[in-house]
Amino acid sequence: MNTASHALDHHDGHHPTGLLRWLTTTNHKDIGTMYLTFSLLMFFVGGAMILGVRAELFQPGLQLMKPEFFNQLIGVHALVMIFAALMPAATGFANWMIPLMIGAPDMALPRLNNWGFWLLPPAALLLTMPFFLALFGIGDGAVATGWTLYAPLSVQGGIGVDFAIFSIHILGISSIMGSINIIATILNMRAPGMTLMKMPLFCWGWLVTAVLLIITLPVLAGGVTMLLTDRHFGTHFFNAAGGGDPILFQHLFWFFGHPEVYILLLPVWGLMPHVLSTFTRKPVYGHDAQVYSFIAIGVLGLIVWAHHFLTSGLPIPALLYFMYSTMSISLPLAVLFFCWIATMWRGAMSFETPMLFALGFIVLFGIAGLTGLVLADVAADAQYHHSYFVVAHFHYALFAGGIMGVMTGVYYWLPKWTGHMYSEKLGKLHFWLTVISFNFTFMPQFFLGLAGMPRRIPDYALQFAEFNAISTVGAFALGLSQLIFAYNVWRCVKGGDKATDRVWEGTAGLEWELSSPPPHHSWETQPVIKTS
Amino acid sequence: MREAALNPPPRRHGRLVVRLLLIAAAFFAFGFALVPLYDTLCRAVGFNGKTLKDAIETKDIPPSAVNYARSLGVQFTATLMPGLPWEIRPLEPSIELHPGELRTTRFLVRNLSDKTIVGQAVPSVSPTVAARHFRKLDCFCFKQQTLAPGESREMALTFVIDGDIGEEVSELTLAYAFFPAPNPN
Numbered sequence: 264m265n266t267a268s269h270a271l272d273h274h275d276g277h278h279p280t281g282l283l284r285w286l287t288t289t290n291h292k293d294i295g296t297m298y299l300t301f302s303l304l305m306f307f308v309g310g311a312m313i314l315g316v317r318a319e320l321f322q323p324g325l326q327l328m329k330p331e332f333f334n335q336l337i338g339v340h341a342l343v344m345i346f347a348a349l350m351p352a353a354t355g356f357a358n359w360m361i362p363l364m365i366g367a368p369d370m371a372l373p374r375l376n377n378w379g380f381w382l383l384p385p386a387a388l389l390l391t392m393p394f395f396l397a398l399f400g401i402g403d404g405a406v407a408t409g410w411t412l413y414a415p416l417s418v419q420g421g422i423g424v425d426f427a428i429f430s431i432h433i434l435g436i437s438s439i440m441g442s443i444n445i446i447a448t449i450l451n452m453r454a455p456g457m458t459l460m461k462m463p464l465f466c467w468g469w470l471v472t473a474v475l476l477i478i479t480l481p482v483l484a485g486g487v488t489m490l491l492t493d494r495h496f497g498t499h500f501f502n503a504a505g506g507g508d509p510i511l512f513q514h515l516f517w518f519f520g521h522p523e524v525y526i527l528l529l530p531v532w533g534l535m536p537h538v539l540s541t542f543t544r545k546p547v548y549g550h551d552a553q554v555y556s557f558i559a560i561g562v563l564g565l566i567v568w569a570h571h572f573l574t575s576g577l578p579i580p581a582l583l584y585f586m587y588s589t590m591s592i593s594l595p596l597a598v599l600f601f602c603w604i605a606t607m608w609r610g611a612m613s614f615e616t617p618m619l620f621a622l623g624f625i626v627l628f629g630i631a632g633l634t635g636l637v638l639a640d641v642a643a644d645a646q647y648h649h650s651y652f653v654v655a656h657f658h659y660a661l662f663a664g665g666i667m668g669v670m671t672g673v674y675y676w677l678p679k680w681t682g683h684m685y686s687e688k689l690g691k692l693h694f695w696l697t698v699i700s701f702n703f704t705f706m707p708q709f710f711l712g713l714a715g716m717p718r719r720i721p722d723y724a725l726q727f728a729e730f731n732a733i734s735t736v737g738a739f740a741l742g743l744s745q746l747i748f749a750y751n752v753w754r755c756v757k758g759g760d761k762a763t764d765r766v767w768e769g770t771a772g773l774e775w776e777l778s779s780p781p782p783h784h785s786w787e788t789q790p791v792i793k794t795s
Numbered sequence: 796m797r798e799a800a801l802n803p804p805p806r807r808h809g810r811l812v813v814r815l816l817l818i819a820a821a822f823f824a825f826g827f828a829l830v831p832l833y834d835t836l837c838r839a840v841g842f843n844g845k846t847l848k849d850a851i852e853t854k855d856i857p858p859s860a861v862n863y864a865r866s867l868g869v870q871f872t873a874t875l876m877p878g879l880p881w882e883i884r885p886l887e888p889s890i891e892l893h894p895g896e897l898r899t900t901r902f903l904v905r906n907l908s909d910k911t912i913v914g915q916a917v918p919s920v921s922p923t924v925a926a927r928h929f930r931k932l933d934c935f936c937f938k939q940q941t942l943a944p945g946e947s948r949e950m951a952l953t954f955v956i957d958g959d960i961g962e963e964v965s966e967l968t969l970a971y972a973f974f975p976a977p978n979p980n
Contacts, residue, residue: 443812446811481820482829485825518826763878
C-alpha cells in the first residue's frame with residue numbers, strides 16, 4: 264500500500280500491516296483481492312485433482328489409482344471448483360467492483376464481509392483434509408460419492424461425507440452472508456440518481472445471483488443436514504425401509520443445484536456486456552432486455568430442477584413439465600446472446616485479451632446451451648443421461664462459460680485493480696492455448712458420451728481409448744496453460760506499464776472515473792448520476 | 796460528512812438484513828417441509844409407485860364393485876437389499892384378476908443366516924399411475940417381520956384393485972424391496 268492511501272486512512276486510528284491487515288481488513292478492495300487470490304489457488308488445487316483423473320483415463324484399465332481414490336478425486340474436484348474457485352471468484356469481483364460501479368464508499372456490511380471470506384479457508388480445509396487423514400490411517404479418504412452426494416450412497420460413505428457436509432454448511436453460511444451484503448449494498452448504497460434500471464448490468468447479474476443464493480442454499484443446507492442425521496442420529500429421511508425416500512434427496516439437492524448453475528453464470532453474463540461494449544466502442548445494446556432476461560432466468564431456474572434426474576422414474580406429466588420448462592430457459596438466454604451480438608454489431612472492434620475471452624465465451628457457451636437443449640429432451644436424455652455427453656456439456660457451461668468468463672473479467676479489470684497493464688502477449692497466448700486445449704479436452708467427450716461411455720467410472724471399454732487419450736492430452740495442455748495466467752497476473756501485480764484511469768478506450772461507468780489503482784477508500788463523497 | 800459516509804449508522808441496513816435472514820431461514824424450513832409434502836404428493840399422484848399407506852376394510856369393497864367385464868394382469872416381484880441374508884420369492888409370480896376383486900397372494904421368505912433378523916418390506920407399483928388404485932387390506936409390509944435363524948414363513952398380502960383404474964392399464968407389477976429394518980422394534 265502506498266503512502267498516499269495511508270494518509271487517507273486516518274479515521275481508522277491504527278492500521279495493521281502484514282498478515283494482521285488481511286485478517287482484520289474490512290475494506291472491500293482488500294477482501295475482493297483475498298477472494299480472488301483464494302479462488303486462483305483453489306482453481307489449481309481442483310485442477311490438479313482432475314489431472315489425476317485424466318491421467319488414469321489416458322488408457323483403459325487401472326494404472327495409477329484405486330477406483331475408490333478416483334471417486335474421491337472427481338467429487339472433490341467438482342466441489343472445489345464450484346464452491347472454492349468459481350463462487351469466490353465471482354464474490355471477489357462483486358467486492359471489488361460493485362461499490363466502484365454504484366458509487367458507494369464500501370460494502371454495506373464490512374465486518375460481515377471479512378467474516379464471510381475467512382470462513383472459506385477452513386471450509387476448503389475441511390473438504391480436502393480427509394485425503395491427508397487417510398495417509399495417517401484415519402478414515403478412508405475424502406467424500407467418494409461425486410459432488411451430488413446422492414443417498415443412499417452418501418448415507419453409507421465414510422468420514423469424508425461428514426467432512427463434506429460440514430464444509431458445505433460453512434461454505435453456505437459464507438455465501439449467504441456475502442449475498443446479504445451484496446443485496447444491502449445494491450439496494451441501499453447506490454449513488455443518487457442511479458435508479459435500479461440505470462444500474463450497470465454486472466450489478467444486476469449479481470443481484471439476481473444473490474437472491475438465488477439466499478433462496479436455494481438453505482435448502483441444500485437442509486438436505487445435507489438430513490443426510491447427517493440419517494448417518495448418525497437414526498433418522499430415515501432417505502431410507503426407504505424407514506419410510507423415507509432416496510429420490511427426495513435428489514429433489515432437495517437439485518432444487519439448489521440447478522439454480523447454482525445460474526449463480527455461477529449470472530455474474531459472468533453481467534460482466535459480458537461491459538467488456539463487449541468497451542472493445543466495440545458502442546453502448547450496451549438492450550440493457551433493460553438483459554435485466555429482464557436475468558430475472559426471467561433466475562425465476563425459471565428455480566422450477567426446472569428435476570431435469571437432472573429425468574431417468575429416475577418420474578411420471579410422464581412431470582417429465583413433460585420439466586422438459587418444457589427447461590427448454591423455455593433458452594428463450595431469455597437467446598435474448599442475452601442476441602444483445603451480446605447486437606452490442607458488437609458494426610462496432611469498431613479491437614481484440615485485446617478480455618475481448619478474445621469474451622468472444623471465446625460466446626461461442627463455447629453457445630455450444631453448452633445447445634447441447635443442454637438436447638439433454639433436456641426426455642426421449643434423448645434416456646440415452647445421454649450419466650454419460651460423458653453430460654460431462655462435456657457442463658464443462659462447456661462451467662469452464663467455457665464460468666471460468667473463461669471469470670478470466671474475461673480478470674483481464675478486463677486487472678489494470679484497474681493494480682494500476683498496471685498485464686502482458687498482452689502472454690494474455691493472448693494464454694487465450695489461444697486455453698481455447699484450443701479446452702476443445703481438445705471436451706469435444707471428444709461429446710462423442711464418448713454418444714458412444715455410451717458412462718461418467719464417474721475409472722475404466723472403460725477399449726473402443727473409447729483414442730478419444731480418451733486425446734482428451735487427457737488436451738486436459739494437461741489446458742492445465743499447464745493456466746500457469747501462464749497465474750504468471751501474467753503475478754507479473755501485473757508486481758509492476759508493468761502504467762494503466763490510465765480509463766484503462767481501455769471505450770469504457771463507460773463510474774468505476775473508470777477513479778484512478779488506477781483506485782484509492783484505498785473510494786467514493787467517500789457520493790457521485791451524482793445526472794438524470795437526463 | 797466523510798465519517799458519515801464511511802461509517803453509516805448500523806440501523807441503516809438492519810431491517811433489510813433481518814428480512815433477508817428471514818428469507819434464508821424460511822427456505823431452510825422449506826427444505827424440511829418438503830419431506831412431508833413430497834411424501835403426500837407421491838402418495839396422492841403415485842410418484843415413485845408409492846402405494847397408499849392406510850389399509851382399507853372389507854366393508855369398503857362390496858362384491859357388487861367387481862367389474863367382471865375387465866381383466867388385469869398383476870405380477871409380483873421381490874428383491875433383497877444389501878445386508879439382508881434372506882431369500883424371498885412370490886408363490887404366484889403373476890395372476891389375472893378383475894378390478895374390484897379381493898385377492899390374497901403369498902410370498903415365501905426364509906432367513907438363511909444363523910441370526911434372528913428383522914426386515915421391512917417396501918412396496919412399489921408400476922406403472923406409477925396404478926399405484927393409488929392398488930389398495931391393501933392386509934400386508935406383511937405394514938410392519939417389520941422377524942425371522943429366527945433358518946426360519947421360513949409364508950407372508951400374505953390381501954389386496955384389491957380399484958374399479959376406477961384407468962382403461963390404459965392392463966398389466967401392473969408390484970415390487971417389494973426387503974430392507975434390513977433400521978430400528979428393529
